[in-house]
Amino acid sequence: MSKPEANAASHDASAESRIPFNRPSMVGNEAVYMMDAVRLGHAAGDGAYTRKCRMLLEEALSLSAALLTTSCTHALELAAILLNISPGDEVIVPSFTFVSTANAFVLRGAKPVFADIREDTLNMDETALEALVTANTRAVVPVHYAGIGCEMDEICRIAAAHSVPVVEDNAHGLFGKYRGRYLGTFGELATLSFHETKNFSCGEGGALLINDQQYVNRAEIVREKGTNRSAFFRGAVDKYTWVDIGSSYPPSDILAAYLLAQLEARDAVLAARRRVWETYHEQLSSWAKAFGAKQPTVPAHCESSYHMYHLVLPTARDRDALIEHLRRRNILAVFHYVPLHLSPMGLQLGGQPGQCPVAESISERLVRLPFFNSLLYHDQMRVIDAVVSFSR
């Protein structure tokens, strides 16, 4: 590169610096705890730091058990094994979600039955649930989109009436609440994600939350390669051996050490995210009204975990143009999800265009703005100024 070009490229770099969609950050004792985990000489799973994470989650959320896993995807797979999901079974999932919500059950041979979402919270439409239940339904898997609770009273009532267990995919919603109660404590089982894009992270990680004691022993076995190793280490059996099907789901204790620091800083993390969320919400409201864009809805009985900030634009064309408008200002905004029933795999599993009209329409019009704990006010104002300068 010649010198003048280099100068041109660095011109006004502060105003032009790239604002990413997500940036993971350390929030406390991550480095100290990781070094300690290495020093303790137990880098495999289920060491001291895994136990501390488990205790913290079990106490904070009042759970029967919180078992760390290598991902939310693996926690969902573990849930599918615990519920004995097998070929011919049906599992009800929202179409508007990440692949793993459905795929974990499809791996066991289940047919996903796709539910549409509500226009306001973008959560599974509980009024459509009853009609999707059949004699083959074996689980209902609501997703608390963006960390705002699904209508759990109604979802749990319908599931219980049909004796179908509920598995909450709570990848977004750790420490969010519905009617004063933590998300992840309503279903027999629930899952968390500690992927780097989530509120609390260790790079890649997850957890299975258990609210029904009857699943705890078997969950420990399935998580430990189908062995009773966990009971052995507690001294409950005198040798450990192969007793069930299973796989290898515990993360390294070094990752648990990183995670513990994040979980311990939960109040600061939630406060930082709340500030970012509220700044977007206030500062974008006049523009949104004038443009006809929809800001997120948080029902009065829900407390958000502030996982993301999204806007729903009037048309797909507006959405694509806004993303491009931001990209030209070096701001990365993104969309999601391709409705699962219209994905190549979903179509193969019987998905039909038109089956979930709200999910189909929202998916084309939704944009997510840069959102992370360490987003500086100055940078956030650049995003806000860029959005409010957008017009057709």
Ligand SMILES: *Cc1c(COP(=O)(O)O)cnc(C)c1O
């Ligand atoms: C991120 C996410 C997952 C998957 O989490 P991993 O930890 O990456 O496996 C599952 N469901 C939802 C709703 C997610 O957002």
